[in-house]
Amino acid sequence: MSNLNPVLLQSLEQVVGEAGLIRDDERMQSYLSDWRNAYRGKAALVVRPASTDEVAAVVRLCGEAGVTLVPQGGNTGLCGGSIPDDSGCQVVLSLTRMTRIRQVDPANETITVEAGVILQHLQEAAAQVGRLFPLSLGAEGSCTIGGNLATNAGGTAVLRYGNMRDLTLGLEVVLPDGRIWDGLRGLRKDNTGYDLKHLFIGSEGTLGIITAAVLKLYPAVRSRTTAWVALPSPQAAVDLIGRMRALCGDRLTGFELMSRQSVEFVLRHVAGCNDPFTEVHPWYVLIELSDTLVDASLAEMLESGLGEALEQGEALDAVVAGSEAQVAALWKMREGISEAQNHEGPSLKHDISVPVSSIPAFIEAADRKLQEAFSGVRIVAYGHVGDGNLHYNISKPPGSDDVLFKAQAEAIMHVIYGVTRDFAGSISAEHGLGQAKREAARHYKHPLELELMRTLKQALDPAGLMNPGKLL
Amino acid sequence: MSNLNPVLLQSLEQVVGEAGLIRDDERMQSYLSDWRNAYRGKAALVVRPASTDEVAAVVRLCGEAGVTLVPQGGNTGLCGGSIPDDSGCQVVLSLTRMTRIRQVDPANETITVEAGVILQHLQEAAAQVGRLFPLSLGAEGSCTIGGNLATNAGGTAVLRYGNMRDLTLGLEVVLPDGRIWDGLRGLRKDNTGYDLKHLFIGSEGTLGIITAAVLKLYPAVRSRTTAWVALPSPQAAVDLIGRMRALCGDRLTGFELMSRQSVEFVLRHVAGCNDPFTEVHPWYVLIELSDTLVDASLAEMLESGLGEALEQGEALDAVVAGSEAQVAALWKMREGISEAQNHEGPSLKHDISVPVSSIPAFIEAADRKLQEAFSGVRIVAYGHVGDGNLHYNISKPPGSDDVLFKAQAEAIMHVIYGVTRDFAGSISAEHGLGQAKREAARHYKHPLELELMRTLKQALDPAGLMNPGKLL
Secondary structure (H helix, E strand, C coil), X not given: CCCCCHHHHHHHHHHHCHHHEECCHHHHHHHHECCCCCCECCXXXXXXXXXXHHHHHHHHHHHHCCCCEEEECCCCCCCCCCCCCCCCCCEEEECCCCCCEEEEEHHHCEEEEECCCEHHHHHHHHXXXXXXXXXXXXXXXXXXXXXXXXXCCCECCHHHHCCHHHHEEEEEEECCCCCEEEECCXXXXXXXXXXXXXXXXXXXXXXXXXXXXXXXXEECCCEEEEEEEEECCHHHHHHHHHHHHHHHHHHEEEEEEEEHHHHHHHHHHCCCCCCCCCCCCCEEEEXXXXXXXXXXXXXXXXXXXXXXXXXXXXXXXXXXXXCHHHHHHXXXXXXXXXXHHHCCCCEECCEEECCHHHHHHHHHHHHHHHHHHCCCCEEEEEEEHHHCEEEEEEECCCCCCHHHHHHCHHHHHHHHHHHHHHCCCECXXXXXXXXXXXXXXXXXXXXXXXXXXXXXXXXXCCCCCECCCCCC | CCCCCHHHHHHHHHHHCHHHEECCXXXXXXXXXCCCCCCECCCCEEECCCCHHHHHHHXXXXXXXXXCEEEECCCCCCCCCCCCCCCCCCEEEECCCCCCEEEEEHHHCXXXXXXXXXXXXXXXXXXXXXXECXXXXXXXXXXXXXXXXXXXXXXXXXXXXXXHHHHEEEEEEECCCCCEEEECCCCCCCCCCCCXXXXXXXXXXXXXXXXXXXXXXXXXXXXXXXXXXXXXXXXXXXHHHHHHHHHHHHHEEEEEEEEHHHHHHHHXXXXXXXXXXXXXXXXXXXEEEEECXXXXXXXXXXXXXXXXHHHHCCCCEEEECCCHHHHHHHHHHHHCHHHHHHCCCCEECCEEECCHHHHHHHHHHHHHHHHHHCCCCEEEEEEEHHHCEEEEEEXXXXXXXXXXXXXXXXXXHHHHHHHHHHCCCECCCCCCCCCCCHHHHHHHCCHHHHHHHHHHHHHHCCCCCECCCCCC
């Protein structure tokens, strides 16, 4: 039951109505842990405002009472950024009732949506006017635009279209004092001072609450081809993406690297997946080309590039999908890795990035240092080559003890993050910091950068009311 | 002669050497006014550090002495942002000796350059490794990367590649206290806290001094086609860009609108320019398609799209360039407008943006209100349709008095900015605020937005040492 001041509770109920308040312990549960159940907290209350004005009023009332807020969207984050702490004193502010698509402007190639709109619904709304909203990630059926913005979401289309940050033209934000900043401008050029929107994007709810956004749309894709390619090494993947990009330019919309270990887990655990090749190879990439033209000769272009790559020894074998069913089967292999790894016991996930040119040396150094210190661990490396982003995940040695392995998690993390730092990389490429990586960020980010971040936090949220304990 | 404290002067000379100090009044002149000679100031000194450490030392020394700094690049800005005030107490910090290209990393598709590198040199360095650095603007032979970053430069390639902001992965910045923030990361994904680089980009030197940057490269363009199209109205231009974008996707790299008035001035004043059509039309667009493929069938694609547009009445006439010489001739018409207008007496320049879908209504409303209030003025409207960015410039009525016309400048500006505000537009799309639009920004930006900007300025430069009197 709620341990909030009854006067505040009554004021909040006046703002959001009974439908907007959840006080019942049982009904609160789904708001108190993330979808993987990796993080769990307590809350005084879950409040679900239905409009920007209601969000503003809730923020103002909680601020006056000194109650801290935890903004929450679809709760699909991987770092616990939307989960309250254990105190039971925080209020979870869920944006999931703010689901309006406020405007679609095909001539401006923009769409204006509220924070609670689910990514997939946005993709569908774009498709209805013959446009593409390119952000694409595993959780797209549940995650919300507000969460995508707060964490600057990435995914598989970043190679061509950029992160959520790059897809955003304008924001509406409720500030920590409850005032509403209306930055909902659908402008592609606006040089009239500091760019405020970029401060809120990726700030994980620590500077304000994003309530709506103007997002970019792109021309619909009308043709698509996919290939599955076997490679001798990560260096071959870097060479091959350079070759394909020079040849195909913006048509190259996907380039996903997978180690043999990753593919083996999929073949073992995901029903209906089959190795396209008879021989075993150390590395694979999935390449996707797409175009606005219906008849864009993509398969010919792909075959021409791969032909050269095979000649040069960059590629060992290749198959170009001949049907939509084959395309889906190849993507299923890539998308099945995370699930497949769960069947092999606990998996330690790391979402790092380095310059693309450093991927081969990063993998070599990280593999070597891990095997030296934690002999027999299985390295499940895969990711988005063009973004320099690797999901460098670790499974225990076969047959070893789960508990002993998990006890090594922090030591393994430090090996991987240490190598990441050696290559001027990032310890969180696309997942954010949340509560999971806050301490690691303190260790691996430069102190001056942390100081600048604290200066900005202090300037915009001096009372520390917005999502405390996350990110900073 | 310098009126600086002699101790400070000596300390600065110890940092930058004699070659890095300019005290002589005559030699200072070119640093005290912009290339158009629209703004002119005085300075105690011009200091030209040759490295980041030297910049840091200069900033620290001046800060300790309470002397304010005006960072300066190629001095090609249009709003006086790099020109000191009239006090003669400010120090101009010129970055023009910092011209090193620190690293080219083709596999990461990045280049790391210092602030004083001239844009054209960067374009050439990219071309040498078979890559494109897409930023392109009139001043590219003189403007520097530091200035491009400080003003978030735009230009003609924004339609496909974005502004300078979108081309930047990392920054090195000397902070107002003289510390160096090393954010020179070549990462396409990094979600480990607030995005600091976006705060400095476009801040016009008011938050710190950008000394170097990691910038994105793109595949070289290997084919290009251009068309000149006559249109009945701005609405037809909006319809046509929608049609061409849906058809050609990312191949559409240029779409420039010009009124008949703009073209007439060019035909009258720029040698070697000829109207491609025998009939007079009210509006024109220049369309450019480009591709990484050598043989990309761009002309066929353009002709196919224009054929449909002619059928639908969106286009009235069209010519596709048949040679590189014809391409150059068409671009010369577009690029000659600014110069041509100068032959018709003083011109009042306005660099506004609105949503693309609002361009027709903006032009209709602004034209009507101007003619009502200032009968006979000639409206020279042209710009980048896909960015919603119009250069909406005004020439005096034929034969009227220059001085009387110039006296109306502010009243004319308020009419245009008022209509811009009605359409949720920006009063400075790509030129920044500098000293020229600082007061106008106070009037046309929302007070809350100005307050947030002042909060950030106060947090990062509490002593107000960095380029005071600009932007804010």
